[in-house]
Amino acid sequence: MMRPSGCTARGVLAALGAGRGAMAQAGGALSVILAALFGLQAAAPPPAPHDGGQTALALLDGRELYETHCETCHRADGQGIPGLYPPLDGTDWVTGDKGRLLRILLHGMQGDVDVKGVTYSSRMPGWGTILGDAEIAQVATYVRSSWSNHASEVSTNEVRRVRRATAGRDAPWTAALLRSSAHTGIPERVADDGRSAAAQETASSGHPYPVERPDVYRTFMPESSPASIAVGLPDDQSYCFDASVGYIRYAWQGGYIDNTEQWDGNGNAFTALQGDIYYRNQVGFPFRFGQGEDAPPVDFWGYRLVGEGYPEFRYTVRDVEIRELVKPHPEQSGLVRTFTVDGLDGPLWFVVGGEQAGVRFEASAGAWQGPWLRLTPAEAATFTITMLRHDSSAP
Numbered sequence: 001m002m003r004p005s006g007c008t009a010r011g012v013l014a015a016l017g018a019g020r021g022a023m024a025q026a027g028g029a030l031s032v033i034l035a036a037l038f039g040l041q042a043a044a045p046p047p048a049p050h051d052g053g054q055t056a057l058a059l060l061d062g063r064e065l066y067e068t069h070c071e072t073c074h075r076a077d078g079q080g081i082p083g084l085y086p087p088l089d090g091t092d093w094v095t096g097d098k099g100r101l102l103r104i105l106l107h108g109m110q111g112d113v114d115v116k117g118v119t120y121s122s123r124m125p126g127w128g129t130i131l132g133d134a135e136i137a138q139v140a141t142y143v144r145s146s147w148s149n150h151a152s153e154v155s156t157n158e159v160r161r162v163r164r165a166t167a168g169r170d171a172p173w174t175a176a177l178l179r180s181s182a183h184t185g186i187p188e189r190v191a192d193d194g195r196s197a198a199a200q201e202t203a204s205s206g207h208p209y210p211v212e213r214p215d216v217y218r219t220f221m222p223e224s225s226p227a228s229i230a231v232g233l234p235d236d237q238s239y240c241f242d243a244s245v246g247y248i249r250y251a252w253q254g255g256y257i258d259n260t261e262q263w264d265g266n267g268n269a270f271t272a273l274q275g276d277i278y279y280r281n282q283v284g285f286p287f288r289f290g291q292g293e294d295a296p297p298v299d300f301w302g303y304r305l306v307g308e309g310y311p312e313f314r315y316t317v318r319d320v321e322i323r324e325l326v327k328p329h330p331e332q333s334g335l336v337r338t339f340t341v342d343g344l345d346g347p348l349w350f351v352v353g354g355e356q357a358g359v360r361f362e363a364s365a366g367a368w369q370g371p372w373l374r375l376t377p378a379e380a381a382t383f384t385i386t387m388l389r390h391d392s393s394a395p
């Protein structure tokens with residue numbers, strides 16, 4: 001359970017209403033721009049980064065993005081939660097200078113900020129590693145034109161320009177910095193070298209109240225990159241997916257996450273895990289095209305929510321597309337990972353981490369050769385890898 005310190009009323013109020021039908025996408029630091037171009041149903045690799053950001057965006061709607069990524073804190077009515085999360089309705093940070101708003105959305109915000117006469121001193125994570133340019137444009141447009149706000153829309157191109165101009169930014173903004181004219185406005189032209197989104201090492205975000213599961217939460221996790229996604233599953237199972245590398249870093253059980261510490265002012269802390277890590281990936285990206293090979297480079301394209309809100313991750317290696325859906329094992333302590341693989345023209349290998357990983361692996365298809373599972377293209381089309389805790393009792 002989450003530590004419910006001092007937030008009982010708020011806890012009820014804030015019980016996550018995040019839009020479960022909404023499509024959410026996440027981008028690794030390197031492929032964040034690509035994520036903007038990823039059409040949910042598109043099987044073909046998306047076009048090159050930085051062009052045609054409008055593709056497939058009919059699928060993504062600003063309101064759904066808001067429900068998924070913002071509403072938890074800023075609430076459906078845009079009024080925030082007094083003393084904790086500032087309102088977005090009727091604030092100049094939202095309806096004023098677009099460049100300033102986009103900087104806040106890309107990199108986050110921390111420290112004292114006055115919003116409608118109230119001082120907040122908290123932290124908001126940046127969305128630049130999770131949302132593509134088009135998505136940021138849509139959610140920015142949504143907040144600028146919702147409730148009593150009537151400000152102009154934001155284009156994908158404007159987001160792209162601000163993202164490039166601020167690519168070196170590696171920490172959340174402060175209100176004081178954003179008040180200086182050096183950090184406002186949409187740049188006219190920027191050099192075409194801002195490929196990577198600013199790494200965000202220190203921003204944080206929190207859910208100091210109960211969370212419904214499954215829950216997908218982009219945050220800063222220990223032993224993982226800044227582009228981490230914590231996923232809380234039913235049955236007290238959780239795992240950390242690292243979007244920058246495209247695989248599960250570790251899984252834990254016995255609780256989810258606790259950000260209370262950050263809300264107490266210790267903003268540099270990582271999100272604290274509750275429970276015990278029982279699985280740690282020992283092999284990096286687990287797929288290979290030949291036994292004994294090194295891991296191939298991975299492009300992570302994001303995720304969508306399926307069923308009751310389970311994220312299905314999508315990534316590509318060479319021209320092979322892999323989708324991964326993780327659910328708790330129905331009877332034992334462990335996870336069932338369902339893979340869907342498309343575009344193979346030879347065998348695919350899945351390598352597991354041996355004893356130190358903390359789990360035993362079972363596969364629904366393929367042939368084991370030590371820690372290597374060999375799958376033909378037909379076997380790999382859909383298969384599951386089950387990871388059971390070593391100490392979990394048989395059913």
Ligand code: HEC
Pocket residue numbers: 066069070071072073074084085086087088091092093094101104105109110111112113115120121122123124125127139140143175205206207
């Ligand atoms: C984890 C909670 C949380 C989430 C989720 C969140 N914010 Fe924030 N937001 C904050 C906090 C806290 C601040 C104030 C930061 C500070 O004290 O410096 C803030 C500040 C802001 C501000 C500037 C101040 C204001 O109220 O106008 C804007 C604009 C904003 N957020 C927009 C968004 C948008 C859009 C999203 C979704 C993409 C979002 N936020 C998601 C917590 C959150």
